Amino acid sequence: MIERIFRRHGSLAQLMRLGWRRLPLGIATKQRIRHVLLKTLSSGYRVISSDSEQSAFQPSVRFTSDAGFFAPQVTVVVPNYNHAPYLRQRLDSIYGQTYPNFQVLLLDDCSTDDSRSILEEYAEKYSHRTTMIFNQQNSGGVFRQWLRAIQFAETELIWIAESDDYCDLNFLTTLVPFFMDEAVKLAYSHSVFVTEQGKPALFRFEDYVGELSTVKWRQTYVAAAHAEVVDFLGRKNTIPNVSSAVFRKFDPAFLLAESDWLEMKICGDWIFYLHAARGGKIAYTVDVHNYYRFHANNSSVKTYATPVYYREHECVAIEIARLYRVPVETLAAHKYFVKQFFDQNAFELRSLGIEFEALYDDERIREAAGKRLPNIMMASFAFASGGGEIFPIRLANALTQRGYAVTFFDFRGEPTNFLVREMLKPDIPVIELTNRFLDVDSMIDSFGIDIIHSHHASVDQFFAVSLLGQRRSNVTQVVTLHGMYDDMQRDIFDRTLKDVYPAVSRWVYISDKNLIPFKQRNLYREERFINIPNGMSAPNIQAVQRSAFGIEDNAFVVCVASRAIPEKGWREAIKVIREARSLSGVDIQLLLLGDGVLYETLKAEAVPAFVHLLGFVKEAVNYYAAADVGMLLTTFGGESFPLTIIECLMAGRPVIASDIGEIRDMLTNEKDMIAGYLVDISDGKIPIEATAYQVVELATNPIVRSAKQTLAKERSSCFDLGRVVDLYASAYRYPIATEVCLMS
Template sequence: MRNIKNFFWRIRREKYAVLFDETFYLEKNHDVRDSGHDPLKHYLTFGWQEGRDPSSHFSTSEYLKRHPHLVNERIDPLTHFIRSGKKSNSVKNGTDETYVPQHTYNEEEYTPYFDAEYYKKNYQDIANSDLDPFFHYMNHGWKEHRNPSNLFNTAHYLAMYVDIAHSGMNPLQHFVEHGRGEGRSPLPFRQKVKSKTVSLKVTAIVPNYNHAPFLEERLNSILNQTYQNLEIIILDDCSTDDSRAVIEKFRSTHPELITTILNERNSGSIFSQWRRGIEAANGNLVWICESDDFCEPTFLEEVIQGFADESVMVSFGRIQFADRSGAVQQGLDGYREQSMPGAWAESFSIPAAKLFQTAFGNTNIIPNVGGCVFRHQVITPSEWKEAMSYKILGDWYLYLILSRGGKIHYAPSAVSYFRQHGGNTSVKSFVSEHYYVEHARIGRTIREYWGSDDLNTLRLYKRCEEQFDRFSDQIDGFSLPGAFNVSEVLSTKRTKTHILMGVLGFELGGGELFPVYLANELVSRGFLVSFLAIRVDHHASKVREELDSRVSVYDIQDALEFGVDAFLESASIDIVHSHYLGIEYYLLQRARQRHPYVVTLHGSYDSASISDRDLMTMIRGVDCWVYLTQKNLKHLDGIPLSSDVLRHIPNGVPEARAKRGVSRADLDISDDAIVFVIASRAIEEKGWRETIAALEAAQQATSAPLCLILCGTGPVYDDLVQQGVPSNVRLLGYRNDIRDIYEISDVVVLATRFVGESFPLGLIQAMQAGKPIVATAIGEIGAMITSDDNRAGILLPNLEDDATFISQLEGAIISLLDVDLRNKCSLISRNIGERYDIRQVASAYEQLYADVISRRAMSADETMPT
């Protein structure tokens, strides 16, 4: 009977989902929150009779004024509105439209998304009337799909988010009150990208060897760029002409912009110079400017706009030939057109996978490195070695490496010039055997990365055949089939795996930090890894900075507007690894095809109410559920799943070494103090306030000076900054040097009572640093800090009563004032911490990916028609 009731409640909950805002209800009604009552049940049973509102956009009292009979009939307003209010025309709001409860709006809250001047300029009927633009839009204009500013597209929002369209709620109101925090976008993806201002720093690297006649024009073309957030690194490879004098003149004139690296011996490799420049760069973006080339003043301004899309890894412009004197020559427009006919008049952003499977797989569409800019990223020694082994096509290989799993952007308005003169090695290459051997090599490498189809590989061979025939009278000593064995290239199979990590965004929390750590480790192992984030534009910047720059970041909106199946196909995603429930709602609900799919269960599933229909969609789409603790599997209770779709893998973190960048003196903490530290999100449930209270009580019981360091951000941090803290408490905010903080501390505390707590990463970092622990017995924490009945500290009972909980916490603090106990716990802590090294965890996931992909491939083979 209970299961039947629960089933009907789930169905009923779906009907109310749009109009009932559970978060709003609990925030406004602390008695309901503290009682543990189901908020929707409470409203439908008691709340409406007490005049409580179910959401910010539905007024219970206003609705009852218009329908007074509901009180006597004991029918709640939400049920009445859902059953008849939407359809009934008996009550109007002064127009021919169905009444929807309305509130007055505070115009200031909607800045900058409502622009009165924009509204009047674009809608002359409003400009020519006495109507207030804001009032008109909020009550009428949005229903006519008018836009309130160039930062909000009404039609897009309603089309993209059908739950809002079905609710009848003003879309701008929803966005301002809820949508921003939920990561919803006010603009179509392409419009959003175009509206962004890119302010990334560019490092312009100028490798020079004996190009004194061209060097001044080259450097001036960089200095005169309309985009000025840049630095310049000039490298000279032991030139024998007047290059050094030219370089010194520019360096002395612009010492704040220009750094020089001058070789005393020629390196013999242009890629050696590129490498030195990239490793010395401080910019977010890198622009390698060959010393004999030049560009238009707007080149950078135009080309870097592509990086407004965080999935873009390489952006290039229209590269044109120029002769020795700098006069433009024809040739490259036709060269581009042959590779991808009709595509070059407008800008585009295409996944590297798709581009290398087509045009970039048969033609080097960036024939000069000075015509492109790329994200500053690690290029491994083995990748540099491979690039240096090429005599002609090393740049093409590096474009493949640099673009990785992200997109390549083309901006035809970004014009640069590739100078042709007697010293160019590229002009002499067509009669060399290396030219044809290296085309075969690059063909094999592209197939290993992206599985370029046979037809595209044959186009690559055909281009080589055309060049071979064209220069056949100058070629001697080798044959084309001998240099380019096309059968061998065609037999090359794809070996790279592209993993898509689905996340909420870049926030503080295990579900957000763990995928960053895992992605970084997988990239270091040679995997292609991309992120798919719901909140791309709203993140803690320091968390974002921890992600390896080789990982491209896709916006969920981009995937949804493009189409989920088309997105996964064009980016050649081999497996999706989700770390947030919302990813399943977005991807699995919209995908028509099944894709290898893994979910790691963090806190988002623990606190969610999932309808039966949505849960069945997820079960059908997910190949393996990875859990950290048994409570993660609560949503799957009673469902007969086979053991191969469940796997236990613990969280892990990289074992960072302390940099000794912070000392006790820096924080005004005495050497004899016993220092406790918390590193977590600053939310009420994480126990910051309780720990402060417990520490103050413990201080009364001892003469030893006690100190508490609080690291993290969130609403509690904000409150404490405003309210002030005791003199022995240090509020540090977010720190990316947490290992240094642990080094100067004695005990790590996590007095959490957060319902979604599973496998906190902060405790792993603490144990890797060998610190004693004080933590609550919730989630997997008890098992985490225990090994063979030895515990790395003190485990607190998870008590609801604040006073009792604080008393228990005070006792734990006093116990750990004993130095012998701290030393014992420290040794146990360090030993346990070794089992959570991210390298071990990544190996487990690597095996899981292989199992899931193999299982899916076998399943596909079984369903193939014979």
């Protein structure tokens, strides 16, 4: 049954995007699916960073056995320009793949040979899986075609299969299983260098990479991309042909903003790999072959005597320095390999008045290193509902868009809610804690982590203990206080802080109340604490239809979105709405959104007809938009800066909420006008009748309701995530520039 489900729905990532609640599966079945994948991921391989630590992972074996259900769709891109003599062999090697789940995008950059008729022939033959895009004018560069393909592709995995190469028919069958590991961002195969006639070339892939290692590429491996760049890919382009690689689709905005990638002729593929793999892992296999055709049109030998060769390699060094925390040795080795070619062509280049230093400037590389953004490990308790779990996802997404390398760490403190997992951008690599004895120190080094940003006391402690034990000075730990420490018993707080406090460089508090336990124990130091509010990006609101729940358009709708625990006031909300209906005679309906023990309990009870139990939803803002008012009757001790209130305000709806944490300030403007109503919980209880009258006021007085809605829209602008990210960038700031001292 499990295999049948995966064949139908594809990869774990695709299941997450679909959302497990949308699938007709029982809870036990869903947990079994997760168990099988976790077992597959944790048992097969490990991160390596040196020749002495080669991996024994055999993905093709696992793929045909217990992982046979893993079949995410792949977009195969064929960018062609005047390669008619090679197209049939290329296309036969694609359409004949043993892996079944792929679509083909045929691109032609205004060829002048017979290419288009061949492409059209194959497109007609395989019309069910083929799309053609033909340029009417030549774009001027192959990387413009790559960019077009990335923008067009709707799948998570992409394979750019260049039109003059070819491959084994089990190419995708062998490479795709590596992506079961959600940290793998790029997987590539062994390349066989062939002549124009398809015969093995005298110069082999093994000869090309042999300057770096004579043993590394003899067997399959998986490595952290950062470690790979430090030891190999930062020194020489060890992926000599893009046809050998499958990668996760990523946002190329940062690549385009900071480099001349689109105009490059020689090193654009190398720079592309540096961006595509950043923050995650790279996989390599010897079990399948890509055949890379050498001919006069793609030989780089003729470029060795041209300035552009050295300028583009300087661009590569600049990208390495600004993207990765590499040691001096990496950039020195890169320069050494480049200068070798200059020295071999020095007479011709110097006859033109060109010196190496003018083309490859150490100072420009140093400047790039000084601008490097920190590599961040965003460490979350779980992919579960709750502000402390959802906010790090939103922050990780926003930081990635700003150009940060973000690796997401899932502590797996709770079972995964696939709808929450779906909130994380698919190109952000995820590391799951599958072993409580994980070598954190090795992981930090392999991924080049500068900052660990944790959001839950258990996760804070997990990393702090390791950092203290290893006495790390090159890694900063940042903790956001979501209210958990406020609600701790004194003895638990003291035990936790004994480990955590010495390791944490910056404490981010979202509410003044977060500071109380620290001040009580004389642990508050102004320089170590910074106030940053919560926020979210402006949503694309698509209000759900009330009719979907059997609610009339003229009904007054109240929406509650929170974790379904007793302290969040779900039962009190039901009592309030029952009382408000009685007082007003108005049809008042209650939407309850969220998961948890209380949700399961209420489902088993006979709740009133006006109560709609909807479970967890990914976009609560769309439900708030369908309602007239939001409600949060919380007595939760850790309540600080609720994300659900921000979502309600973003939908332009007022909120009836407990006066706790920062809620008063969240709802109140500079004129002390409140975008809703505050509920007095000074005695620790929700005043049912008083709160019911607040609901009645909004339900029966359209003037008051309209004024409160206007205030809600006004207040929503205060929680822009862009401003929040600016503040976190300030909190992260510390000396991280790579020391660059290159060979002379």
